[in-house]
Every structure is written in structure tokens, then in C-alpha cells.
Amino acid sequence: MTILISGGTVVTASGTLDADVLVAGEKIAAVLGRAVTGDADPKAPASPAAVAADRVIDATGKYVLPGGIDVHTHMEMPFGGTSSVDTFETGTRAAAWGGTTTIVDFAVQAKGTSLLATLDKWHAKADGNCAIDYGFHMIVSDVNDTTLKEMDACIAAGVNSFKMFMAYPGVFYATDGEILLAMQQAARSGATVMMHAENGIAIDQLVAQALAAGRTDPVNHGLTRPPELEGEATGRAITLAKVANCPLYIVHLSARQALEAVAEARDTGQNVFAETCPQYLYLSLDDLARPDFEGAKFVASPPLRTKDHLDSLWRGLRTNDLSVVSTDHCPFCFKDQKELGRGDFSKIPNGMPGVEHRMDLLHAGVAAGQLTLPRWVEVASTTPARMFGLYPRKGVIAAGSDADIVIYDPAARQTLSATTHHMNVDYSAYEGLEVTGQVVTTLSRGRPVIDDGAYQGKPGDGAFLPRGLNQYLL
Ligand SMILES: [Zn+2]
Numbered sequence: 001m002t003i004l005i006s007g008g009t010v011v012t013a014s015g016t017l018d019a020d021v022l023v024a025g026e027k028i029a030a031v032l033g034r035a036v037t038g039d040a041d042p043k044a045p046a047s048p049a050a051v052a053a054d055r056v057i058d059a060t061g062k063y064v065l066p067g068g069i070d071v072h073t074h075m076e077m078p079f080g081g082t083s084s085v086d087t088f089e090t091g092t093r094a095a096a097w098g099g100t101t102t103i104v105d106f107a108v109q110a111k112g113t114s115l116l117a118t119l120d121k122w123h124a125k126a127d128g129n130c131a132i133d134y135g136f137h138m139i140v141s142d143v144n145d146t147t148l149k150e151m152d153a154c155i156a157a158g159v160n161s162f163k164m165f166m167a168y169p170g171v172f173y174a175t176d177g178e179i180l181l182a183m184q185q186a187a188r189s190g191a192t193v194m195m196h197a198e199n200g201i202a203i204d205q206l207v208a209q210a211l212a213a214g215r216t217d218p219v220n221h222g223l224t225r226p227p228e229l230e231g232e233a234t235g236r237a238i239t240l241a242k243v244a245n246c247p248l249y250i251v252h253l254s255a256r257q258a259l260e261a262v263a264e265a266r267d268t269g270q271n272v273f274a275e276t277c278p279q280y281l282y283l284s285l286d287d288l289a290r291p292d293f294e295g296a297k298f299v300a301s302p303p304l305r306t307k308d309h310l311d312s313l314w315r316g317l318r319t320n321d322l323s324v325v326s327t328d329h330c331p332f333c334f335k336d337q338k339e340l341g342r343g344d345f346s347k348i349p350n351g352m353p354g355v356e357h358r359m360d361l362l363h364a365g366v367a368a369g370q371l372t373l374p375r376w377v378e379v380a381s382t383t384p385a386r387m388f389g390l391y392p393r394k395g396v397i398a399a400g401s402d403a404d405i406v407i408y409d410p411a412a413r414q415t416l417s418a419t420t421h422h423m424n425v426d427y428s429a430y431e432g433l434e435v436t437g438q439v440v441t442t443l444s445r446g447r448p449v450i451d452d453g454a455y456q457g458k459p460g461d462g463a464f465l466p467r468g469l470n471q472y473l474l
Helices: 048-052 088-097 115-126 145-156 176-189 200-212 219-223 227-244 256-267 278-282 294-298 307-319 358-367 373-387
Strands: 002-006 009-012 015-024 027-033 055-058 063-066 068-073 100-108 133-139 161-165 192-196 248-250 272-276 405-415 434-444 447-451
Touching: 009 373, 015 373, 063 373, 068 088, 068 358, 068 373, 088 100, 088 434, 088 447, 100 115, 100 434, 115 133, 115 145, 145 176, 161 176, 176 192, 176 227, 192 227, 200 219, 227 248, 227 256, 256 272, 256 307, 272 307, 278 307, 278 358, 307 373, 358 373, 358 405, 358 434
Parallel strands: 002 055, 009 063, 068 100, 100 133, 133 161, 161 192, 192 248, 248 272
Antiparallel strands: 002 015, 009 015, 015 027, 063 405, 405 434, 434 447
16 A cells, blocks of 8 residues: 655654655655745646555645654553553544654553563553554662563563652652662663652652641642752752763653753753653643632642743753653543542542643644744654654654654644543543644554544554664763
8 A cells, every 4th residue: 555645744853845755555665855836837746656656645735744752651550549541542542633653651560560560461451452553661669679680671672761750659659779779770771761750758748738737629739749849859860860870861841940950961961851741831830729629630740830930841842951742641530530639639640631632732832933843843753752762763754764644734723622532531631722733644654543534543553662772872
């Protein structure tokens, strides 16, 4: 099967190009530059290949992008006695609707279990169920001699990024000593440690004080996790990584103080990288303070910050101190799940839905002048591919790469809403927000997944992606 995507503007991390894209089977066969307007008869076939293609998709007026890569999702993840509500099937389908063609999800080691058994468990959840390709990171929550040895086996199995937590004492929390040991182990192979950087020990004291004083509303989730405690933990993680000589990737960075710590480390040439998420670019503590328990919809950790942090994060994206935008998609329904925390904000499941709208919300940033078009593609696709060892198979429109391609209409208008989204969750964090731009077609390895306004894929189309090492190491 060959497909010619003709007439569109190819957008890559390095610029835009008026070109047609020929897909043969699962791969991109050629990127064919077009004559500049006026040089040739516009009705003539764009290239000889047009004649040979089984199907021609007219992308006139549309962008042709490498498929989005969301390196931070939590499908069907256990948390606080409940589980995030998107399965690998529903979550990857929603991702495809939004122009994301690869996710990297987190396998979660429970204390007392092995990393390899954990990996098997996550394969059992995902294999045969995904609509798009997927990989895994490993959450290490129990550091011991066995676990440390198993990290090498995970790397051999294509999982070479290990997430640790300075937050959530008693659950995922690791001490500084445990973090150092895991970093030293990762460093031997060039693997990356990913860090949830918040000072969970101090936060737990603030949470206890708030509850004792009767401050139980959702806004207190944000007030008890001040940005200084994200900044402090980020700096500490950077120091530990420096001592261990280990590549470090700060996940879901939300606070200016944390960004400053990352920028300072990067200026010295340390292998420190960071991502942020759309919710930290668009939403704020004001949303956590919405009345009638509505704020619970916005409970995630780190919390939404005051509005003065937002501009810093957009700037960080432009200066590359923030290199990636992922979603931390971890949806819990308002009804019955978020409601577990009525009267006690600390019992609200932590997480927000978002896998479907990352590309759109970042394109809204392009429309608002916050990002250039190539930078949009870079932070949403190309850099995630290089950071997590998927490039050039993913993250680029080039001959030989997987034909993960999104045809995007930059002029379409859409209103984000729970009534129209495809995520398996009963609310939208962006209910009623009108944005410019929308996915028209999503191809995953040459197969139309979203096409003609409908989902055309099926569970099991997506394949597991063993990943290589971070390609940005200095
Ligand atoms: Zn997360």
C-alpha cells in the first residue's frame, strides 16, 4: 500500500517545507519537494510518484507533521486504592485523535516486587491493546541489591529510563541515599533517571497542619506544596546526579524555582533535562480554588501554580531549558474517584486527563506567538524521540522513518469538552476552551488510525518499542 500526501506544508523541527510525502507500507519512502508556486501548472501531478500511489491524500492548506510523542502517560495506573480510568486501549485511541502516535508509559514497581515481574505485568496490560506504538519507563520504588541488578535487565529489554520520587513518603518515596545508588547504577549504562522532584517529607507536614486546622478544600493541595519545595528538590536531584555522573530528566516541571535550578545546571554542561505539561502552561492555582469541590478536577502533583509562573515556563520552552512537553495523563473521574477526597483534599486521587489535547494546546501557543511552528514539532515530537532513544525511527518526516504522520488543519476551530473528547473520563480540564487547529488524519506506521472523522484503528495495531539511550548526552 502506498499513500501520497500531496499539497501540504511539511513541518519539522528544522523548519517548514512545501513537499509531498510518499508512504510505502509502514515507512516514509520519500519527501518530494514541490516546485515553487508559479513555476509549474498547479494541476499537474506533484511528482511522478503521485501516479503510482494507491491513495492520494490532499493536504492542501494543511500541515504535515511527524506524529506526536507523549513520553509521560499513566494508563490504568493504580493510585490510592483506585486506578486511572483510561486503559491502554482507550488512552491510545484518544491519543491518536489528538495527533499523538507514540506514548511512553510508566511501569510501576510495587514495594517488595521485582522490576522484571513489574515489566511483565505492564506488558500484559498493554500488549495487544494499543492503537499506537508504545514504550515503557520503569518506576523504581524499592531500591535494594536485587532491584539494582535488575535495572540492567530492564535496559536489555528496551526500558532504559528509571523514574524515582522525592515525593509521596511511604508509597513511592526514595531517600537521597537510595536515589544516589540507583543513579550510580543507571550511570554505568548511560541510562537516565527521571525525577518527580518535590520535597515530600516537608509537604507531608504542611498537609497534616492544614488538615488539623480544618483547611480541607482542594485548593489546599496547592497551598501545601509550595513552589520552593519543588525548587529545593530539583536542586537536590541535580546535585545527586552530578555526584553520580548520571543523566537526569526532571518530569512535569511546574515552578519557576525548579526551572532556575535546571537552567543553572544546563549552563554548566551537566546532563540535566526537563519537561513541562500543558496544564502548567495554561491552568493555575485559581482553577484549584474553584468552588463546590470543582477544584478537585485540577489536583495533580506538582500542583498548578500561581499565574506568574506561566510566562517563565513558556520562556523556558523557547530557551530549551524545558526541552519536552508531555501530558502526565493520569485521568480520574470526578464522580466516585475525585470525590473520594471530599472533606479531605489529601485523599483526592492525583492526576489530570490530557493525552488527547497536547498537540492542540501547544498549537494554540503557536497561534498566540509563544512558540514557532518548528519549535512546536520539536518539543512535542522530535526531542522526545531523541531524548528517549526512538530517533530517527520516530519524531521526523524523512525517508526511512516510520510513517507516523499527522495531517493538521491549522485553521479549524474546535471547542474542548468532555462531551466531545475521546478520553475515558467524565470531565475536561479545558471545558469550553476554543482553540484554533485540529487533527484531520493520523497515520501510525502507514495505517490510517484517524481518518474521515472516525477512528479506523483497532487494539493491537500498536507495537512495543524497545528504546535506545538518550541522544543528547554531553
Ligand atoms: Zn506522572
